[in-house]
Amino acid sequence: MKQIKHLTLLLSLICLVLFIAGCGKKQPNEAPQELTVGILSDTFIWKQLVQDAQEKNISISLKKYPNSNALNKALAAKEIDIAGSQTISAFDQSVKEKNLNNLVAVASSYWAPMGLYSEKYTKITQLKSGDTIALPKDPTDLGRALVMLNEAKLIKLSKEFDGIGSLDKITSNTKKLTFDLIDVDTIKTPLKNYEAVILPNESALKYHLDIYKDALTIEVVVPKPYVSILATRTDNQTDKTVRQFIAISQSKKMIDYVSTHAKNGEQIVKIPIEGLLNYHDSYTEKLEQPSGL
Incomplete structure (x- = not known):
């Protein structure tokens, strides 16, 4: 009888451990979180981000736009969740011209030299x-x-x-x-x-x-005004999936991938967005980050 009790207890403990371990993992039938990201150029960076996000159970749909104004108007109209592949200076100029006051830059992204x-x-x-x-x-x-x-x-x-x-x-x-x-x-x-x-x-x-x-x-050193950023709406900037996507875009895995596969000097720029907001002070002010070229 004691052996049966011990066996029952052991099996119960094993089931409990397996249950707890399973709670921390994505379930096979768990529906992916969906994000639509607007872009201006279909670079290798975006293709890799789609793949990396998929591994975190985030499904990314890319939607291409001809210019910053069209991109940001789509973001303001909630046609997309995130706007990418535009520099912070282009974003600010577009927001000012089109009076898109419900948009905000939320993260640095990458730089591609001219x-x-x-x-x-x-x-x-x-x-x-x-x-x-x-x-x-x-x-x-x-x-x-x-x-x-x-x-x-x-x-x-x-x-x-x-x-x-x-x-x-x-x-x-x-x-x-x-x-x-x-x-x-x-x-x-x-x-x-x-x-x-x-x-x-x-x-x-x-x-x-x-x-x-x-x-x-x-451009031999990364210039602040021309760093590409990720933008979203003010009512969306704390969204969990948006923040997860930002983390993926600035991950060490992504930094290493772009460093290895850059076709024309592109590189991920990972700094707090606040570090870019003072770019107006000087258009020749540089980030403390070598270009690697």
Whole structure:
């Protein structure tokens, strides 16, 4: 009788241990949490995030938009849960222009460097007086391009430069370079039409340019205004699934993956969002994070 009691007790303890262990695991039939994430560019980063989130039982649907205004209007209208792949400066400008006061930046995301490319020259010092450089006409990208030219000592910008691109904000152009504003994603052969062209990262990839081999100069350290962020609505920023997605996007696994598989210098930026909010102070202020290029 005692043996039966001991056996019954042992089986009960085993069942209890198995039950407790099972409580901490995702059940096979547990329905996944769903998030719709709006993006501007379908980079390898987003594809990996979808896969990593799936492992945490979060189902991500990606929805692509043509520009920041369309992306943020969709977020405000609750068509998507999170907006990604836009820089914090582009996000702020869009929110201001469209009066989207119910949106908030909640996390840093990644950085993809901009570069100056040329088929004619192999060094930036070869640029000469009268050469024409094509710049992206999008105001945010143009501002970013001007900052890069300023850092390369090709031009000087007004001390009051506010990040919004405009050629009249150039205060010095000693090489007497000419600048044309172009739509970098629609012109077929920009490198053949100009002595040099400044291209955002995604555009450079589209033209099969390698930032490591082909760029005359690049952004050498991560600039605060041009770090991509994740944004959501103010009524959604504490949502459990949103916070889980943010954690996944900044995980060591994701950082290591992007570091290993970066196609054109991309890298995850993991800092508190508060560290980006003062980017207005200086458009040449840098994060204490090397680019690795």
